[in-house]
Amino acid sequence: MRRRHALNVVGLLVALFAVFPVVWMVSTSLKSTPEIFSGGPLPFPRSPTLEHYRTILTGDLIPGVTFVDFFRNSVLVALATVLISGLIALLAATAVARFRFRLRTSFLVMLLVVQMIPLEALVIPLFLMIQRLGLYDTLASLVLTYVGFSLPFAVWMLRGFVAAVPVELEEAAAIDGASRAQIFRRILLPLVAPGLAATSIFSFIVAWNELIFALTFLNDQSRYTLPVAMTFFFGRDDTAWGPVMAASTILTIPVLVFFLVVQRRMVGGLAAGALKG
Amino acid sequence: MTTSPTRPAPAYRRGPGRLPYLLLLPCLVVIAALLLWPLGQVAVMSLYDLDSVRQVRGQRPWPFAGLANYREILSDPFFHTVLRNTVLFALANVFLTMVLGTLVGLLLHRLGRRMAAFVGGCVLLAWATPALTGTITWKWIFDDTNGLVTWLFNALPSGLSSSLFGRSEWTGYGWFNSPLSFFSILTLVVVWHSFPFIAVSVLAGLKSLPGELLEAARVDGAGPWRSFWSVTFPLLRPVFGILVVLSTIWDFKVFTQQYVLAGGTQDRPTFMLSIYSYATAFSPPPKYGLGATIAVVLTVILLVVTGVYVRSLLKQEEL
Numbered sequence: 001m002r003r004r005h006a007l008n009v010v011g012l013l014v015a016l017f018a019v020f021p022v023v024w025m026v027s028t029s030l031k032s033t034p035e036i037f038s039g040g041p042l043p044f045p046r047s048p049t050l051e052h053y054r055t056i057l058t059g060d061l062i063p064g065v066t067f068v069d070f071f072r073n074s075v076l077v078a079l080a081t082v083l084i085s086g087l088i089a090l091l092a093a094t095a096v097a098r099f100r101f102r103l104r105t106s107f108l109v110m111l112l113v114v115q116m117i118p119l120e121a122l123v124i125p126l127f128l129m130i131q132r133l134g135l136y137d138t139l140a141s142l143v144l145t146y147v148g149f150s151l152p153f154a155v156w157m158l159r160g161f162v163a164a165v166p167v168e169l170e171e172a173a174a175i176d177g178a179s180r181a182q183i184f185r186r187i188l189l190p191l192v193a194p195g196l197a198a199t200s201i202f203s204f205i206v207a208w209n210e211l212i213f214a215l216t217f218l219n220d221q222s223r224y225t226l227p228v229a230m231t232f233f234f235g236r237d238d239t240a241w242g243p244v245m246a247a248s249t250i251l252t253i254p255v256l257v258f259f260l261v262v263q264r265r266m267v268g269g270l271a272a273g274a275l276k277g
Numbered sequence: 278m279t280t281s282p283t284r285p286a287p288a289y290r291r292g293p294g295r296l297p298y299l300l301l302l303p304c305l306v307v308i309a310a311l312l313l314w315p316l317g318q319v320a321v322m323s324l325y326d327l328d329s330v331r332q333v334r335g336q337r338p339w340p341f342a343g344l345a346n347y348r349e350i351l352s353d354p355f356f357h358t359v360l361r362n363t364v365l366f367a368l369a370n371v372f373l374t375m376v377l378g379t380l381v382g383l384l385l386h387r388l389g390r391r392m393a394a395f396v397g398g399c400v401l402l403a404w405a406t407p408a409l410t411g412t413i414t415w416k417w418i419f420d421d422t423n424g425l426v427t428w429l430f431n432a433l434p435s436g437l438s439s440s441l442f443g444r445s446e447w448t449g450y451g452w453f454n455s456p457l458s459f460f461s462i463l464t465l466v467v468v469w470h471s472f473p474f475i476a477v478s479v480l481a482g483l484k485s486l487p488g489e490l491l492e493a494a495r496v497d498g499a500g501p502w503r504s505f506w507s508v509t510f511p512l513l514r515p516v517f518g519i520l521v522v523l524s525t526i527w528d529f530k531v532f533t534q535q536y537v538l539a540g541g542t543q544d545r546p547t548f549m550l551s552i553y554s555y556a557t558a559f560s561p562p563p564k565y566g567l568g569a570t571i572a573v574v575l576t577v578i579l580l581v582v583t584g585v586y587v588r589s590l591l592k593q594e595e596l
Binding site: 010011016017018019022024025028036037088092094095096098104110112114125127145147148152205208216231241245248249252260 | 296297298300301303304305307308310311312313314315316318319322330333334335381384385387388389392393395396398399400401402403404405406407408409410411413414415417418420423425428429469473477526529530532533536537541551554555558559565568569572573575576579580582583586587590591
């Protein structure tokens with residue numbers, strides 16, 4: 001019994017360590033400026049205020065550009081990434097889950113290997129590519145890049161979902177005279193939808209969180225995505241922790257919500273077959 | 278063996294023909310253009326003297342430099358510092374992440390159902406938090422005027438604080454000023470961010486183990502230490518192997534956390550390979566060729582680790 005208690009106490013300490021920064025971020029964003037300056041360890045705001053949210057949402061951080069613009073840029077980039085990456089991944093996942101062909105295994109091995117390429121090492125050559133394509137300082141440059149980064153894992157994740165749809169359903173439809181396109185649209189697509197949603201969330205998080213490439217490919221401040229804007233106005237004024245934490249909270253919350261929806265798949269996908277072993 | 282009458286394959290499954298390749302085509306094009314081509318290109322760029330954007334755009338010729346870039350960095354003592362920083366940081370972080378993650382995984386396995394769900398949920402939140410905002414929050418916690426850590430140290434009885442640390446006033450103390458304390462905080466941030474994945478994966482592995490084995494070990498009088506090393510670890514060796522490799526890869530190329538904690542690319546004494554490559558290429562005066570060379574070194578190190586990873590994965594996974 002005492003052992004059980006000891007374990008529970010350790011468990012609570014672990015939970016505290018894990019969750020504390022998140023709680024601290026949200027609570028700081030809700031504290032009044034004087035309370036932040038008092039620097040106390042109170043994990044909850046004494047009298048919650050939305051003043052910092054008002055500051056970042058209405059105030060012009062840079063003349064003519066507000067936080068809302070950065071938010072919109074981020075949403076645009078993430079949505080475009082999700083759509084393009086999801087479509088391409090679905091086609092590829094169907095190919096590997098439904099057909100046996102000669103280069104299938106090679107393709108799967110390649111998917112694993114390319115996921116290990118350190119993206120940080122690709123900033124310089126991709127900068128060159130973006131410059132030459134005339135895409136420098138456009139949001140399209142980021143969409144292109146993020147589609148490339150999210151695709152291998154998206155295919156890897158999605159092929160399991162496609163494989164889980166019973167082939168018999170498709171065969172039955174084929175016997176009833178449905179064409180391949182019809183089978184794809186009427187049978188496979190609806191049944192794979194949950195998997196597609198999970199994959200989309202993964203791609204969304206990749207695009208939403210990315211900093212280095214956005215930092216490198218964007219120049220005009222009105223085109224900054226949220227992460228770039230964060231480092232920008234975070235670097236300028238080190239004392240404005242209230243607005244900084246409010247902005248951080250806005251950036252973080254969608255990711256937390258989405259992540260909790262798909263976390264099981266992420267574990268399964270990342271550690272691949274290891275866990276079955 | 279009975280000879281079953283050969284059933285004609287349904288039209289749908291008859292010889293796939295070119296269809297699977299057509300379906301794969303967009304994916305292959307994207308991967309080739311955005312991952313494989315740049316990977317080759319970074320190696321090519323490392324062989325040239327590139328120091329202006331116009332060269333990158335292809336408007337000016339590229340002077341071939343052969344291996345001069347490699348000679349330059351290999352003979353540069355600063356590069357050796359960077360390499361040492363990177364390797365030591367990665368080793369320390371992989372070790373700490375694995376130990377903490379495994380302990381938390383074992384803990385989650387032992388806790389009651391409700392408690393495990395609660396702790397597991399909190400741990401997942403740490404994992405899910407974007408590297409950027411997590412790091413910004415840690416930076417705020419270590420802020421030198423109003424940060425929580427500064428407040429806590431100020432709250433220590435001043436006699437105790439002076440005898441332990443030689444100072445009682447912590448306001449204005451630069452937590453990020455010395456490389457050692459910078460790397461300690463960076464380690465805290467990175468371990469905080471990466472132990473959840475290890476914990477969740479180890480937990481999943483533990484759940485897949487037959488309970489009787491651990492039970493038998495306990496009946497035979499094995500303590501927790503003994504039963505971990507004699508039963509759990511050998512059975513989960515493949516899981517641990519892959520987790521170590523994945524952590525190594527991630528910790529070798531930490532960028533965002535370092536960039537945010539250091540407030541950009543000015544803090545040279547704390548450089549590691551990825552930020553060094555970036556700063557060399559993009560901080561004025563730009564040196565794209567030299568930056569590419571450093572990126573190649575990073576890639577080669579990680580390729581070796583990846584080789585180990587893929588081999589161990591191929592042994593287990595039924596593709």
